[in-house]
Amino acid sequence: MKNRITELFHIQYPIIQAGMIWASGWRLAAAVSNAGGLGIIGAGSMYPDVLRAHIQACKGATSKPFGVNVPLLYPDTEQLIGIIVEEKVPIVFTSAGNPKTWTPVLKAAGITVVHVVSSTAFALKSEAAGVDAVVAEGFEAGGHNGREETTTLVLIPGVAAQLKIPLIAAGGIGSGKAMAAAFALGAEGVQVGSRFVATPEASSHEHFKQAVVAAKEGDTMVALKKLTPVRLLKNHFYDAVKTAEDAGASPEALKNLLGRARAKAGMFEGNLEEGELEIGQVCALIGQIKPAAEVVQEIWDEFAATTRRIGSLLV
Structure with missing residues:
Protein backbone atom coordinates (compact mmCIF):
# COMPACT_ATOMS: atom_id res chain seq x y z
CA MET A 1 0.00 0.00 0.00
CA LYS A 2 1.07 3.55 -0.72
CA ASN A 3 -0.54 6.41 1.14
CA ARG A 4 0.55 9.44 3.13
CA ILE A 5 1.49 7.36 6.18
CA THR A 6 3.60 4.75 4.37
CA GLU A 7 5.36 7.52 2.46
CA LEU A 8 5.89 9.66 5.55
CA PHE A 9 7.57 6.83 7.47
CA HIS A 10 9.00 4.91 4.48
CA ILE A 11 7.30 1.68 5.55
CA GLN A 12 5.48 -1.13 3.73
CA TYR A 13 2.30 -1.30 5.82
CA PRO A 14 0.55 1.60 7.64
CA ILE A 15 0.71 -0.35 10.91
CA ILE A 16 2.45 1.35 13.84
CA GLN A 17 3.35 -0.41 17.07
CA ALA A 18 2.59 1.79 20.08
CA GLY A 19 5.39 2.92 22.38
CA MET A 20 4.08 1.29 25.55
CA ILE A 21 5.93 1.52 28.85
CA TRP A 22 7.54 -1.71 30.05
CA ALA A 23 6.64 -3.47 26.78
CA SER A 24 8.14 -1.57 23.85
CA GLY A 25 11.88 -2.15 23.96
CA TRP A 26 14.25 -2.48 21.04
CA ARG A 27 13.44 -6.15 20.36
CA LEU A 28 9.76 -5.43 19.73
CA ALA A 29 10.45 -2.25 17.76
CA ALA A 30 12.98 -3.98 15.51
CA ALA A 31 10.71 -6.97 14.94
CA VAL A 32 7.78 -4.79 13.85
CA SER A 33 9.95 -2.63 11.59
CA ASN A 34 11.54 -5.70 10.01
CA ALA A 35 8.03 -7.04 9.31
CA GLY A 36 7.07 -3.93 7.33
CA GLY A 37 5.38 -1.82 9.99
CA LEU A 38 6.81 0.95 12.16
CA GLY A 39 8.34 -0.17 15.44
CA ILE A 40 8.42 2.28 18.33
CA ILE A 41 10.65 2.26 21.42
CA GLY A 42 8.68 3.42 24.47
CA ALA A 43 10.87 5.90 26.34
CA GLY A 44 8.35 6.47 29.13
CA SER A 45 9.85 3.75 31.33
CA MET A 46 13.50 4.47 30.47
CA TYR A 47 16.28 6.52 32.03
CA PRO A 48 18.29 8.45 29.43
CA ASP A 49 21.20 5.98 29.35
CA VAL A 50 18.76 3.08 28.97
CA LEU A 51 17.04 4.80 26.05
CA ARG A 52 20.38 5.31 24.31
CA ALA A 53 21.20 1.63 24.70
CA HIS A 54 17.82 0.62 23.25
CA ILE A 55 18.22 2.98 20.28
CA GLN A 56 21.66 1.62 19.51
CA ALA A 57 20.50 -1.99 19.85
CA CYS A 58 17.55 -1.29 17.55
CA LYS A 59 19.88 0.19 14.93
CA GLY A 60 21.87 -3.04 15.07
CA ALA A 61 18.76 -5.20 14.70
CA THR A 62 17.02 -3.46 11.79
CA SER A 63 17.92 -1.38 8.78
CA LYS A 64 14.31 -0.21 8.53
CA PRO A 65 12.88 3.02 9.99
CA PHE A 66 11.86 2.99 13.65
CA GLY A 67 10.83 5.63 16.14
CA VAL A 68 10.75 6.58 19.81
CA ASN A 69 7.70 7.57 21.85
CA VAL A 70 8.33 10.31 24.43
CA PRO A 71 5.62 11.15 27.00
CA LEU A 72 6.25 14.83 27.70
CA LEU A 73 5.19 14.69 31.35
CA TYR A 74 8.44 13.16 32.67
CA PRO A 75 11.28 15.23 34.23
CA ASP A 76 13.96 13.67 31.98
CA THR A 77 12.29 14.84 28.75
CA GLU A 78 15.06 17.29 27.80
CA GLN A 79 17.72 14.61 28.19
CA LEU A 80 15.65 12.07 26.26
CA ILE A 81 15.12 14.51 23.39
CA GLY A 82 18.84 15.29 23.37
CA ILE A 83 19.73 11.60 23.04
CA ILE A 84 17.18 11.12 20.26
CA VAL A 85 18.73 14.01 18.32
CA GLU A 86 22.28 12.77 18.95
CA GLU A 87 21.40 9.25 17.84
CA LYS A 88 19.62 10.56 14.73
CA VAL A 89 16.37 8.72 15.38
CA PRO A 90 14.24 9.42 12.28
CA ILE A 91 10.77 9.49 13.87
CA VAL A 92 9.42 10.65 17.25
CA PHE A 93 5.93 10.22 18.67
CA THR A 94 5.19 12.62 21.52
CA SER A 95 2.30 12.34 23.96
CA ALA A 96 0.96 13.59 27.30
CA GLY A 97 2.03 17.20 26.87
CA ASN A 98 2.13 20.30 24.70
CA PRO A 99 3.50 19.57 21.21
CA LYS A 100 4.58 23.21 20.83
CA THR A 101 7.37 22.64 23.35
CA TRP A 102 9.52 20.13 21.47
CA THR A 103 8.20 19.88 17.90
CA PRO A 104 10.34 22.81 16.63
CA VAL A 105 13.47 21.30 18.19
CA LEU A 106 12.83 17.89 16.67
CA LYS A 107 11.87 19.30 13.27
CA ALA A 108 15.04 21.41 13.23
CA ALA A 109 16.97 18.16 13.61
CA GLY A 110 15.22 16.67 10.58
CA ILE A 111 13.00 14.36 12.64
CA THR A 112 9.45 13.43 11.63
CA VAL A 113 7.12 14.29 14.53
CA VAL A 114 3.76 12.75 15.44
CA HIS A 115 1.65 13.69 18.46
CA VAL A 116 -0.91 11.52 20.26
CA VAL A 117 -4.24 13.12 21.20
CA SER A 118 -7.66 12.14 22.51
CA SER A 119 -9.79 14.94 21.10
CA THR A 120 -10.36 16.96 17.93
CA ALA A 121 -9.35 20.15 19.71
CA PHE A 122 -5.92 18.78 20.61
CA ALA A 123 -5.52 17.28 17.13
CA LEU A 124 -5.94 20.75 15.63
CA LYS A 125 -3.54 22.28 18.18
CA SER A 126 -0.99 19.62 17.24
CA GLU A 127 -1.41 20.41 13.56
CA ALA A 128 -0.90 24.10 14.33
CA ALA A 129 2.25 23.20 16.27
CA GLY A 130 3.75 21.78 13.09
CA VAL A 131 3.62 18.03 13.62
CA ASP A 132 3.67 15.78 10.55
CA ALA A 133 0.81 13.51 11.61
CA VAL A 134 -1.53 12.89 14.52
CA VAL A 135 -2.52 9.75 16.40
CA ALA A 136 -6.12 10.04 17.63
CA GLU A 137 -6.61 7.53 20.45
CA GLY A 138 -10.07 6.44 21.56
CA PHE A 139 -11.21 5.61 25.08
CA GLU A 140 -10.88 1.86 24.49
CA ALA A 141 -7.09 2.23 24.67
CA GLY A 142 -4.93 0.89 27.45
CA GLY A 143 -2.70 2.99 29.67
CA HIS A 144 -3.26 6.70 30.11
CA ASN A 145 -6.48 7.80 28.53
CA GLY A 146 -8.36 10.91 27.47
CA ARG A 147 -10.56 12.75 29.93
CA GLU A 148 -13.13 13.28 27.17
CA GLU A 149 -13.97 9.55 27.13
CA THR A 150 -14.53 9.70 23.36
CA THR A 151 -14.52 6.28 21.73
CA THR A 152 -12.56 5.49 18.58
CA LEU A 153 -15.72 5.12 16.48
CA VAL A 154 -16.68 8.71 17.26
CA LEU A 155 -13.22 10.29 17.58
CA ILE A 156 -11.68 9.25 14.25
CA PRO A 157 -14.33 10.64 11.86
CA GLY A 158 -14.55 13.81 13.91
CA VAL A 159 -10.80 14.41 13.69
CA ALA A 160 -10.58 13.31 10.04
CA ALA A 161 -13.20 15.84 9.03
CA GLN A 162 -11.06 18.76 10.25
CA LEU A 163 -7.44 17.63 10.00
CA LYS A 164 -5.32 18.31 6.90
CA ILE A 165 -2.29 16.25 7.90
CA PRO A 166 -2.37 12.41 8.00
CA LEU A 167 -4.37 10.72 10.75
CA ILE A 168 -3.48 7.50 12.56
CA ALA A 169 -6.23 5.75 14.53
CA ALA A 170 -5.62 4.09 17.90
CA GLY A 171 -7.69 2.56 20.67
CA GLY A 172 -9.28 -0.88 20.41
CA ILE A 173 -7.41 -1.81 17.23
CA GLY A 174 -5.85 -5.27 17.25
CA SER A 175 -6.97 -6.87 14.00
CA GLY A 176 -7.26 -6.27 10.28
CA LYS A 177 -11.02 -5.88 10.59
CA ALA A 178 -10.55 -3.09 13.11
CA MET A 179 -7.95 -1.53 10.82
CA ALA A 180 -10.44 -1.59 7.92
CA ALA A 181 -13.03 0.09 10.14
CA ALA A 182 -10.51 2.81 11.07
CA PHE A 183 -9.75 3.44 7.39
CA ALA A 184 -13.46 3.63 6.65
CA LEU A 185 -13.69 6.36 9.28
CA GLY A 186 -10.92 8.43 7.70
CA ALA A 187 -7.64 7.15 9.13
CA GLU A 188 -4.62 6.45 6.92
CA GLY A 189 -2.81 4.27 9.44
CA VAL A 190 -3.37 2.47 12.72
CA GLN A 191 -1.42 2.36 15.96
CA VAL A 192 -1.64 -1.01 17.71
CA GLY A 193 -0.67 -1.42 21.35
CA SER A 194 -2.21 -4.23 23.37
CA ARG A 195 -1.89 -6.85 20.60
CA PHE A 196 1.89 -6.35 20.59
CA VAL A 197 2.10 -6.85 24.36
CA ALA A 198 1.20 -10.50 23.72
CA THR A 199 4.36 -11.21 21.70
CA PRO A 200 7.64 -12.89 22.67
CA GLU A 201 9.54 -9.72 21.73
CA ALA A 202 7.64 -7.47 24.15
CA SER A 203 9.75 -6.68 27.21
CA SER A 204 6.84 -7.04 29.64
CA HIS A 205 6.77 -9.97 32.08
CA CYS A 283 -7.24 -7.74 25.23
CA ALA A 284 -10.55 -9.64 25.32
CA LEU A 285 -9.95 -10.52 21.65
CA ILE A 286 -6.33 -11.64 22.03
CA GLY A 287 -6.20 -15.41 22.27
CA GLN A 288 -2.52 -16.26 22.19
CA ILE A 289 1.04 -15.02 22.29
CA LYS A 290 2.63 -14.98 18.84
CA PRO A 291 5.67 -13.35 17.19
CA ALA A 292 5.38 -9.69 16.28
CA ALA A 293 6.04 -10.41 12.60
CA GLU A 294 3.05 -12.77 12.54
CA VAL A 295 0.89 -10.12 14.17
CA VAL A 296 1.82 -7.55 11.52
CA GLN A 297 1.18 -9.98 8.66
CA GLU A 298 -2.12 -11.22 10.10
CA ILE A 299 -3.40 -7.67 10.56
CA TRP A 300 -2.43 -6.75 7.02
CA ASP A 301 -3.84 -9.92 5.44
CA GLU A 302 -7.12 -9.56 7.33
CA PHE A 303 -7.32 -5.87 6.40
CA ALA A 304 -6.89 -6.73 2.72
CA ALA A 305 -9.44 -9.55 2.89
CA THR A 306 -11.94 -7.37 4.75
CA THR A 307 -11.74 -4.49 2.29
CA ARG A 308 -12.17 -6.93 -0.61
CA ARG A 309 -15.18 -8.51 1.08
CA ILE A 310 -16.82 -5.15 1.70
CA GLY A 311 -16.13 -4.13 -1.88
CA SER A 312 -17.80 -7.28 -3.17
CA LEU A 313 -21.02 -6.33 -1.36
CA LEU A 314 -21.41 -3.35 -3.69
CA VAL A 315 -21.50 -5.42 -6.87
Whole structure:
Protein backbone atom coordinates (compact mmCIF):
# COMPACT_ATOMS: atom_id res chain seq x y z
CA MET A 1 0.00 0.00 0.00
CA LYS A 2 1.07 3.55 -0.72
CA ASN A 3 -0.54 6.41 1.14
CA ARG A 4 0.55 9.44 3.13
CA ILE A 5 1.49 7.36 6.18
CA THR A 6 3.60 4.75 4.37
CA GLU A 7 5.36 7.52 2.46
CA LEU A 8 5.89 9.66 5.55
CA PHE A 9 7.57 6.83 7.47
CA HIS A 10 9.00 4.91 4.48
CA ILE A 11 7.30 1.68 5.55
CA GLN A 12 5.48 -1.13 3.73
CA TYR A 13 2.30 -1.30 5.82
CA PRO A 14 0.55 1.60 7.64
CA ILE A 15 0.71 -0.35 10.91
CA ILE A 16 2.45 1.35 13.84
CA GLN A 17 3.35 -0.41 17.07
CA ALA A 18 2.59 1.79 20.08
CA GLY A 19 5.39 2.92 22.38
CA MET A 20 4.08 1.29 25.55
CA ILE A 21 5.93 1.52 28.85
CA TRP A 22 7.54 -1.71 30.05
CA ALA A 23 6.64 -3.47 26.78
CA SER A 24 8.14 -1.57 23.85
CA GLY A 25 11.88 -2.15 23.96
CA TRP A 26 14.25 -2.48 21.04
CA ARG A 27 13.44 -6.15 20.36
CA LEU A 28 9.76 -5.43 19.73
CA ALA A 29 10.45 -2.25 17.76
CA ALA A 30 12.98 -3.98 15.51
CA ALA A 31 10.71 -6.97 14.94
CA VAL A 32 7.78 -4.79 13.85
CA SER A 33 9.95 -2.63 11.59
CA ASN A 34 11.54 -5.70 10.01
CA ALA A 35 8.03 -7.04 9.31
CA GLY A 36 7.07 -3.93 7.33
CA GLY A 37 5.38 -1.82 9.99
CA LEU A 38 6.81 0.95 12.16
CA GLY A 39 8.34 -0.17 15.44
CA ILE A 40 8.42 2.28 18.33
CA ILE A 41 10.65 2.26 21.42
CA GLY A 42 8.68 3.42 24.47
CA ALA A 43 10.87 5.90 26.34
CA GLY A 44 8.35 6.47 29.13
CA SER A 45 9.85 3.75 31.33
CA MET A 46 13.50 4.47 30.47
CA TYR A 47 16.28 6.52 32.03
CA PRO A 48 18.29 8.45 29.43
CA ASP A 49 21.20 5.98 29.35
CA VAL A 50 18.76 3.08 28.97
CA LEU A 51 17.04 4.80 26.05
CA ARG A 52 20.38 5.31 24.31
CA ALA A 53 21.20 1.63 24.70
CA HIS A 54 17.82 0.62 23.25
CA ILE A 55 18.22 2.98 20.28
CA GLN A 56 21.66 1.62 19.51
CA ALA A 57 20.50 -1.99 19.85
CA CYS A 58 17.55 -1.29 17.55
CA LYS A 59 19.88 0.19 14.93
CA GLY A 60 21.87 -3.04 15.07
CA ALA A 61 18.76 -5.20 14.70
CA THR A 62 17.02 -3.46 11.79
CA SER A 63 17.92 -1.38 8.78
CA LYS A 64 14.31 -0.21 8.53
CA PRO A 65 12.88 3.02 9.99
CA PHE A 66 11.86 2.99 13.65
CA GLY A 67 10.83 5.63 16.14
CA VAL A 68 10.75 6.58 19.81
CA ASN A 69 7.70 7.57 21.85
CA VAL A 70 8.33 10.31 24.43
CA PRO A 71 5.62 11.15 27.00
CA LEU A 72 6.25 14.83 27.70
CA LEU A 73 5.19 14.69 31.35
CA TYR A 74 8.44 13.16 32.67
CA PRO A 75 11.28 15.23 34.23
CA ASP A 76 13.96 13.67 31.98
CA THR A 77 12.29 14.84 28.75
CA GLU A 78 15.06 17.29 27.80
CA GLN A 79 17.72 14.61 28.19
CA LEU A 80 15.65 12.07 26.26
CA ILE A 81 15.12 14.51 23.39
CA GLY A 82 18.84 15.29 23.37
CA ILE A 83 19.73 11.60 23.04
CA ILE A 84 17.18 11.12 20.26
CA VAL A 85 18.73 14.01 18.32
CA GLU A 86 22.28 12.77 18.95
CA GLU A 87 21.40 9.25 17.84
CA LYS A 88 19.62 10.56 14.73
CA VAL A 89 16.37 8.72 15.38
CA PRO A 90 14.24 9.42 12.28
CA ILE A 91 10.77 9.49 13.87
CA VAL A 92 9.42 10.65 17.25
CA PHE A 93 5.93 10.22 18.67
CA THR A 94 5.19 12.62 21.52
CA SER A 95 2.30 12.34 23.96
CA ALA A 96 0.96 13.59 27.30
CA GLY A 97 2.03 17.20 26.87
CA ASN A 98 2.13 20.30 24.70
CA PRO A 99 3.50 19.57 21.21
CA LYS A 100 4.58 23.21 20.83
CA THR A 101 7.37 22.64 23.35
CA TRP A 102 9.52 20.13 21.47
CA THR A 103 8.20 19.88 17.90
CA PRO A 104 10.34 22.81 16.63
CA VAL A 105 13.47 21.30 18.19
CA LEU A 106 12.83 17.89 16.67
CA LYS A 107 11.87 19.30 13.27
CA ALA A 108 15.04 21.41 13.23
CA ALA A 109 16.97 18.16 13.61
CA GLY A 110 15.22 16.67 10.58
CA ILE A 111 13.00 14.36 12.64
CA THR A 112 9.45 13.43 11.63
CA VAL A 113 7.12 14.29 14.53
CA VAL A 114 3.76 12.75 15.44
CA HIS A 115 1.65 13.69 18.46
CA VAL A 116 -0.91 11.52 20.26
CA VAL A 117 -4.24 13.12 21.20
CA SER A 118 -7.66 12.14 22.51
CA SER A 119 -9.79 14.94 21.10
CA THR A 120 -10.36 16.96 17.93
CA ALA A 121 -9.35 20.15 19.71
CA PHE A 122 -5.92 18.78 20.61
CA ALA A 123 -5.52 17.28 17.13
CA LEU A 124 -5.94 20.75 15.63
CA LYS A 125 -3.54 22.28 18.18
CA SER A 126 -0.99 19.62 17.24
CA GLU A 127 -1.41 20.41 13.56
CA ALA A 128 -0.90 24.10 14.33
CA ALA A 129 2.25 23.20 16.27
CA GLY A 130 3.75 21.78 13.09
CA VAL A 131 3.62 18.03 13.62
CA ASP A 132 3.67 15.78 10.55
CA ALA A 133 0.81 13.51 11.61
CA VAL A 134 -1.53 12.89 14.52
CA VAL A 135 -2.52 9.75 16.40
CA ALA A 136 -6.12 10.04 17.63
CA GLU A 137 -6.61 7.53 20.45
CA GLY A 138 -10.07 6.44 21.56
CA PHE A 139 -11.21 5.61 25.08
CA GLU A 140 -10.88 1.86 24.49
CA ALA A 141 -7.09 2.23 24.67
CA GLY A 142 -4.93 0.89 27.45
CA GLY A 143 -2.70 2.99 29.67
CA HIS A 144 -3.26 6.70 30.11
CA ASN A 145 -6.48 7.80 28.53
CA GLY A 146 -8.36 10.91 27.47
CA ARG A 147 -10.56 12.75 29.93
CA GLU A 148 -13.13 13.28 27.17
CA GLU A 149 -13.97 9.55 27.13
CA THR A 150 -14.53 9.70 23.36
CA THR A 151 -14.52 6.28 21.73
CA THR A 152 -12.56 5.49 18.58
CA LEU A 153 -15.72 5.12 16.48
CA VAL A 154 -16.68 8.71 17.26
CA LEU A 155 -13.22 10.29 17.58
CA ILE A 156 -11.68 9.25 14.25
CA PRO A 157 -14.33 10.64 11.86
CA GLY A 158 -14.55 13.81 13.91
CA VAL A 159 -10.80 14.41 13.69
CA ALA A 160 -10.58 13.31 10.04
CA ALA A 161 -13.20 15.84 9.03
CA GLN A 162 -11.06 18.76 10.25
CA LEU A 163 -7.44 17.63 10.00
CA LYS A 164 -5.32 18.31 6.90
CA ILE A 165 -2.29 16.25 7.90
CA PRO A 166 -2.37 12.41 8.00
CA LEU A 167 -4.37 10.72 10.75
CA ILE A 168 -3.48 7.50 12.56
CA ALA A 169 -6.23 5.75 14.53
CA ALA A 170 -5.62 4.09 17.90
CA GLY A 171 -7.69 2.56 20.67
CA GLY A 172 -9.28 -0.88 20.41
CA ILE A 173 -7.41 -1.81 17.23
CA GLY A 174 -5.85 -5.27 17.25
CA SER A 175 -6.97 -6.87 14.00
CA GLY A 176 -7.26 -6.27 10.28
CA LYS A 177 -11.02 -5.88 10.59
CA ALA A 178 -10.55 -3.09 13.11
CA MET A 179 -7.95 -1.53 10.82
CA ALA A 180 -10.44 -1.59 7.92
CA ALA A 181 -13.03 0.09 10.14
CA ALA A 182 -10.51 2.81 11.07
CA PHE A 183 -9.75 3.44 7.39
CA ALA A 184 -13.46 3.63 6.65
CA LEU A 185 -13.69 6.36 9.28
CA GLY A 186 -10.92 8.43 7.70
CA ALA A 187 -7.64 7.15 9.13
CA GLU A 188 -4.62 6.45 6.92
CA GLY A 189 -2.81 4.27 9.44
CA VAL A 190 -3.37 2.47 12.72
CA GLN A 191 -1.42 2.36 15.96
CA VAL A 192 -1.64 -1.01 17.71
CA GLY A 193 -0.67 -1.42 21.35
CA SER A 194 -2.21 -4.23 23.37
CA ARG A 195 -1.89 -6.85 20.60
CA PHE A 196 1.89 -6.35 20.59
CA VAL A 197 2.10 -6.85 24.36
CA ALA A 198 1.20 -10.50 23.72
CA THR A 199 4.36 -11.21 21.70
CA PRO A 200 7.64 -12.89 22.67
CA GLU A 201 9.54 -9.72 21.73
CA ALA A 202 7.64 -7.47 24.15
CA SER A 203 9.75 -6.68 27.21
CA SER A 204 6.84 -7.04 29.64
CA HIS A 205 6.77 -9.97 32.08
CA GLU A 206 5.51 -13.36 30.93
CA HIS A 207 2.94 -13.40 33.75
CA PHE A 208 1.48 -10.13 32.46
CA LYS A 209 1.37 -11.46 28.89
CA GLN A 210 -0.51 -14.54 30.08
CA ALA A 211 -2.96 -12.34 31.99
CA VAL A 212 -3.56 -10.34 28.81
CA VAL A 213 -4.42 -13.37 26.68
CA ALA A 214 -6.61 -14.76 29.48
CA ALA A 215 -8.61 -11.53 29.83
CA LYS A 216 -12.28 -11.45 28.89
CA GLU A 217 -14.75 -8.73 27.99
CA GLY A 218 -15.23 -6.40 30.95
CA ASP A 219 -11.90 -7.26 32.61
CA THR A 220 -10.51 -3.73 32.12
CA MET A 221 -11.72 -0.47 33.59
CA VAL A 222 -10.57 3.15 33.67
CA ALA A 223 -9.45 4.33 37.10
CA LEU A 224 -7.59 7.20 38.80
CA LYS A 225 -9.62 9.86 36.99
CA LYS A 226 -8.75 12.46 39.65
CA LEU A 227 -5.09 12.01 38.68
CA THR A 228 -4.64 10.86 35.08
CA PRO A 229 -7.24 8.38 33.76
CA VAL A 230 -5.68 4.98 33.08
CA ARG A 231 -7.24 1.76 31.79
CA LEU A 232 -6.25 -1.20 33.96
CA LEU A 233 -6.75 -4.92 34.08
CA LYS A 234 -8.77 -5.70 37.20
CA ASN A 235 -6.76 -7.05 40.14
CA HIS A 236 -6.29 -6.38 43.88
CA PHE A 237 -4.72 -2.96 43.21
CA TYR A 238 -7.60 -1.94 40.94
CA ASP A 239 -10.12 -3.07 43.58
CA ALA A 240 -8.33 -0.93 46.18
CA VAL A 241 -8.43 2.09 43.86
CA LYS A 242 -12.13 1.58 43.11
CA THR A 243 -12.95 1.30 46.80
CA ALA A 244 -11.05 4.50 47.50
CA GLU A 245 -12.65 6.37 44.61
CA ASP A 246 -16.14 5.22 45.58
CA ALA A 247 -15.45 6.61 49.06
CA GLY A 248 -14.46 9.99 47.59
CA ALA A 249 -10.71 9.75 48.06
CA SER A 250 -8.75 12.95 47.38
CA PRO A 251 -6.08 13.17 44.66
CA GLU A 252 -3.43 13.11 47.40
CA ALA A 253 -4.87 9.92 48.89
CA LEU A 254 -4.94 8.30 45.44
CA LYS A 255 -1.31 9.33 44.84
CA ASN A 256 -0.36 7.65 48.11
CA LEU A 257 -2.27 4.53 47.12
CA LEU A 258 -0.58 4.47 43.73
CA GLY A 259 2.87 4.91 45.25
CA ARG A 260 6.01 4.54 43.16
CA ALA A 261 6.98 2.01 40.51
CA ARG A 262 3.63 0.21 40.61
CA ALA A 263 3.45 -0.03 36.82
CA LYS A 264 6.93 -1.55 36.74
CA ALA A 265 5.96 -4.03 39.45
CA GLY A 266 2.94 -5.19 37.48
CA MET A 267 3.90 -5.13 33.82
CA PHE A 268 7.66 -5.65 34.02
CA GLU A 269 8.13 -7.67 37.21
CA GLY A 270 4.92 -9.70 36.96
CA ASN A 271 3.17 -8.83 40.23
CA LEU A 272 -0.36 -9.48 39.00
CA GLU A 273 -2.17 -8.58 42.21
CA GLU A 274 -0.44 -5.45 43.51
CA GLY A 275 0.92 -4.10 40.22
CA GLU A 276 -0.61 -1.57 37.84
CA LEU A 277 -1.60 -3.59 34.74
CA GLU A 278 -2.22 -1.20 31.85
CA ILE A 279 -3.96 -2.77 28.84
CA GLY A 280 -6.72 -1.94 26.38
CA GLN A 281 -10.22 -3.38 26.01
CA VAL A 282 -9.07 -5.29 22.94
CA CYS A 283 -7.24 -7.74 25.23
CA ALA A 284 -10.55 -9.64 25.32
CA LEU A 285 -9.95 -10.52 21.65
CA ILE A 286 -6.33 -11.64 22.03
CA GLY A 287 -6.20 -15.41 22.27
CA GLN A 288 -2.52 -16.26 22.19
CA ILE A 289 1.04 -15.02 22.29
CA LYS A 290 2.63 -14.98 18.84
CA PRO A 291 5.67 -13.35 17.19
CA ALA A 292 5.38 -9.69 16.28
CA ALA A 293 6.04 -10.41 12.60
CA GLU A 294 3.05 -12.77 12.54
CA VAL A 295 0.89 -10.12 14.17
CA VAL A 296 1.82 -7.55 11.52
CA GLN A 297 1.18 -9.98 8.66
CA GLU A 298 -2.12 -11.22 10.10
CA ILE A 299 -3.40 -7.67 10.56
CA TRP A 300 -2.43 -6.75 7.02
CA ASP A 301 -3.84 -9.92 5.44
CA GLU A 302 -7.12 -9.56 7.33
CA PHE A 303 -7.32 -5.87 6.40
CA ALA A 304 -6.89 -6.73 2.72
CA ALA A 305 -9.44 -9.55 2.89
CA THR A 306 -11.94 -7.37 4.75
CA THR A 307 -11.74 -4.49 2.29
CA ARG A 308 -12.17 -6.93 -0.61
CA ARG A 309 -15.18 -8.51 1.08
CA ILE A 310 -16.82 -5.15 1.70
CA GLY A 311 -16.13 -4.13 -1.88
CA SER A 312 -17.80 -7.28 -3.17
CA LEU A 313 -21.02 -6.33 -1.36
CA LEU A 314 -21.41 -3.35 -3.69
CA VAL A 315 -21.50 -5.42 -6.87
